[in-house]
Amino acid sequence: MVNGSSAPGHERCAHRKVRAQAALWTVLAPDSSADDLRGLARWLADGEDHAQGYTRTQAIWDDLGDVLAGQETIDDRELAVAEKPGWVRPAPIFAMAASLVLACMIGFLMLARPVQYGTDVGEQRVVSLADGSRVTLNTSSQIAVRMSDGRREISLEQGEALFDVAPDPARPFIVRTADRYVQVLGTTFSVRRDERRLDVVVLHGSVEVGDADSAKALARLRPGDRFRERASEPGPILDRPDLEVETAWRNGELMLDQTPLGTAVREMNRYSETQIVLADPGIGKLPISGVFRTGDSASFARTISLMYGLKISKSDETVVVER
Known part of the structure; x- marks a missing residue:
């Protein structure tokens, strides 16, 4: 179990902070200077959660852009008035406002975008x-x-x-x-x-x-x-x-105790593209015990062949075991 010494409230606060920072970088990135981009690179390298947050925020921002693109555009006359000579777009304020909106929307969209x-x-x-x-x-x-x-x-x-x-x-x-x-x-x-x-x-x-x-x-x-x-x-x-048997896979091991060979083979086949095939169904009833390395189908097949005097034939994708 993860140590519970860190307060959950602090973790949620840190998560929201990263989300807000990712939203701000997403809005500002297209118009960023070279220095700003270097700052973004440093922020992304500062933690795996930063990179994950930025990637997800960009994807959500792109989705929002697709939605907005399908809406009606601003009336040409309104646009002309809004951008008449002498009018200056408040870019920093717009960026902050947009990032706040995006940060809020991310909270709702995260569940929909796993x-x-x-x-x-x-x-x-x-x-x-x-x-x-x-x-x-x-x-x-x-x-x-x-x-x-x-x-x-x-x-x-x-x-x-x-x-x-x-x-x-x-x-x-x-x-x-x-x-x-x-x-x-x-x-x-x-x-x-x-x-x-x-x-x-x-x-x-x-x-x-x-x-x-x-x-x-x-x-x-x-x-x-x-x-x-x-x-x-x-x-x-x-x-x-x-x-210990149930969690042995974490150590790359398969632990068997009088396990029917058919069941053991199915477990071994989970870990390798090279599949073990039992040519005779009766072989699958033979018991086997021991600790085996997952993914090593060839060694497992050699072991059971020596234990029970079975024959092995190999191809690129299978190891066939027969009497």
Whole structure:
């Protein structure tokens, strides 16, 4: 869990300050001098949140420009009066006013314009969010992040992620999957979403798992609990798995304990473009135990071939295991 010594109110204030600065730079940048642009470069380099804020603000500004372009233009006569000789456009005042309007609008638009983060097959990534939370993405995972002053919302679109949530009672932290939500105030937990399964595991603190459509709470989890759903099972199951096994992927490891070989192969295949194929369905029932390096399909295949006297044939994209 992230240390709670920093006040949530201070973090929100800092976040709003960055947002306002990004809005001002966005408005001023087109007419900036060389010195101003160097100042912008220094500000962008001063923190990852600065660069993220500026990028998002520019995108929103562009969207607003598209909207304004579709509106009626100022009447030619009004424009002629407004820009008659001797009239000077108050550029600094206009820029400040525009940046204030933009900063206010960003707060409303951020929820509608999420930031996407993802990993490729075999890749892991740690994402630091603006509120101080951290998200560790496992292989082939995708999240969409929406932040506002009143809510922190993450959509886990695919894959698996570990969430280390910064405490902030005023802003609930919500993770959504296709038809479930997980809500916390400050804790550490993981969520895995595949086509036919959902796992929510709590390491610290507590979370609520609920139905996304009805907003009805289904379970409240404590440290060590797992909420588990499978397409092949009639309903959700609550159990207490080995947390070391559940989080071994953070260290690039797959821990197995009398696991059917078919299940083990599916787990290994998550981490590599080279897929292991069991030619005989009966092989998939053989048990296997041990700690294996994720992404190393060739070594895993050699190990099981030596254990059970199996044959291996390789191609560019597959490792076929047969009797």
